[in-house]
Amino acid sequence: MTPSLVDAEDGADFDAPFNIAGFWLWPVGSAPAVRTELGLELDPGGVFGSGLHPTTQLCLERLLELPPAACILDVGTGTGILALAALQLGVERAVLLDLDPRALEVAALNAARNGLSERVEIEPDGLRAVARRFPRVVANMPSAELIEIAPALIRVLGSGADLVLSGIYEAQLEEVRGVYRNLGLRTGLESTRAGWHCLEFWPSW
Numbered sequence: 001m002t003p004s005l006v007d008a009e010d011g012a013d014f015d016a017p018f019n020i021a022g023f024w025l026w027p028v029g030s031a032p033a034v035r036t037e038l039g040l041e042l043d044p045g046g047v048f049g050s051g052l053h054p055t056t057q058l059c060l061e062r063l064l065e066l067p068p069a070a071c072i073l074d075v076g077t078g079t080g081i082l083a084l085a086a087l088q089l090g091v092e093r094a095v096l097l098d099l100d101p102r103a104l105e106v107a108a109l110n111a112a113r114n115g116l117s118e119r120v121e122i123e124p125d126g127l128r129a130v131a132r133r134f135p136r137v138v139a140n141m142p143s144a145e146l147i148e149i150a151p152a153l154i155r156v157l158g159s160g161a162d163l164v165l166s167g168i169y170e171a172q173l174e175e176v177r178g179v180y181r182n183l184g185l186r187t188g189l190e191s192t193r194a195g196w197h198c199l200e201f202w203p204s205w
């Protein structure tokens with residue numbers, strides 16, 4: 001059976017600092033004892049994105065490996081964790097969007113908490129309102145959503161862009177991979193944890 005990604009993680013268990021490949025995440029007021037340049041203080045605020053879920057971790061690990069880019073689009077930002085981490089890793093600017101207005105409020109507060117507000121733009125009108133192309137796009141959401149938004153996601157990819165997708169459980173892996181390949185993308189690196197997969201794609205144009 002495919003586990004549900006929706007409501008899978010609301011930050012309730014996020015009560016102590018931890019790190020993902022050296023990138024620290026900690027709840028408000030619980031900074032790690034070790035001094036770290038790379039990390040985020042997060043208030044999950046009841047939305048997805050504390051870093052505890054494997055799908056978030058897989059995306060973050062891939063973002064840690066990629067070279068800095070001028071801008072990232074974070075589709076389904078939740079707490080803002082992936083976009084804010086990318087900014088700390090050297091990406092200059094981030095555009096965040098989410099269907100859930102509460103997530104946008106939480107993400108904006110987390111940006112401010114980490115001194116990143118000036119490099120963040122919140123897009124309240126969703127993917128259809130995005131008119132420009134990006135060198136890096138990340139989307140962690142259920143497979144059905146990734147399939148539904150595939151044409152819109154491809155429309156915002158610049159030439160040579162990285163598209164990092166997660167939220168894909170193993171039973172849906174072939175289908176999601178096939179949809180994006182059929183739309184003209186080449187497959188990049190893939191990683192997996194606890195049955196969840198993260199796929200990277202590059203445009204062939």
Ligand SMILES: C[S@@+](CC[C@H](N)C(=O)[O-])C[C@H]1O[C@@H](n2cnc3c(N)ncnc32)[C@H](O)[C@@H]1O
Pocket residue numbers: 005047048049050051055056059075076077078079080081082097098099100103126127140141142145149167
């Ligand atoms: C699994 S959470 C990911 C949160 C965070 N990016 C992370 O990696 O932890 C998925 C988020 O995508 C949002 N979402 C789902 N479908 C969406 C869509 N079609 N467009 C924008 N956001 C969407 C949900 O509201 C939710 O906040």
